[in-house]
Amino acid sequence: MARKDQYYNKAKQQGYRARSAYKLKQLDETAELFSPGDRVVDLGAAPGGWLQVAAEEVGEHGKVVGVDLQRIDELEARNVQTIRGDMTDDETKARLSDAVGADGADVVVSDMAPNMTGEYNLDHARSVYLARQAFEVALDLLDSGGDLVVKVFDGPDLPDLRADMEEEFQYVRATHPDASRQESSELYLVAKKRITAPVRKGDELEVEVVDVGSEGDGIAKVEEFTVFVSGAEAGDVVTVQITDVKPRFAFAERVDAE
Incomplete structure (x- = not known):
């Protein structure tokens, strides 16, 4: 058939x-x-x-x-x-x-x-x-x-x-x-x-870290969207590059760190 x-x-x-x-x-x-x-x-x-x-x-x-x-x-x-x-x-x-x-x-x-x-x-x-x-x-x-x-x-x-x-x-x-x-x-x-995030992979921007997550990454907000920043503490204002974007959050690395 x-x-x-x-x-x-x-x-x-x-x-x-x-x-x-x-x-x-x-x-x-x-x-x-x-x-x-x-x-x-x-x-x-x-x-x-x-x-x-x-x-x-x-x-x-x-x-x-x-x-x-x-x-x-x-x-x-x-x-x-x-x-x-x-x-x-x-x-x-x-x-x-x-x-x-x-x-x-x-x-x-x-x-x-x-x-x-x-x-x-x-x-x-x-x-x-x-x-x-x-x-x-x-x-x-x-x-x-x-x-x-x-x-x-x-x-x-x-x-x-x-x-x-x-x-x-x-x-x-x-x-x-x-x-x-x-x-x-x-x-x-x-x-x-x-992905409805206000950021895209490769973007560079300045963010303020407002909290620290359970895994130790800093947490920043971009238009209420969560960005996890490695190597940052609460209160830091840092320049980061977005490395990965998920539907409800993104990951970033500092580009201002020595």
Whole structure:
């Protein structure tokens, strides 16, 4: 049995609206995207296969919001809300933000793909454009530590997109789920742990150490964001360089020490 038939038939048997549901299942298995109670946004959600998977994984206390230009038939899951509109339109963005809530999203996923022309370079460029749109929307919606998944076709524009994503997340990796057709050039960029810190790796700045942590590092605050400074004591005002940034704190070394 051909792979596409296997997943198509499996989707029909298990009640999923599209075979692509198994791509998201496999992405979740490898990247641990969803947890019970999560708030999830699905961009380009029609016909709803990814909405079904996300709704199952986040459970009754979670929330899934799907957006698409096409109408999405109502799902049985009570934790799913759909919005019909262009995700880059200001009105749609406002509706999406309201639906997600003030705490932001925990996960944003996008399985969007361009209408295929058969011209590889053009299809690749259009897929990167759609992935960038999803990336930009995700930056507005994701809470600190949140995750993003976008589909893209492999090609020369991919490294620049990945580099831009790596500046905003703790790490990014590319994966090709088994449920993707073997001959397809599609892959998924999985970006983990959104960084919303006011500092970036390599930044140099002057900070005041206000406390000392349990490991002996000095603790400084930058716009209420915690920076651990090695070799500093409470009361010190020091110049530091940021060496590593996590979603909720960063590490720094003194550059003014003799």
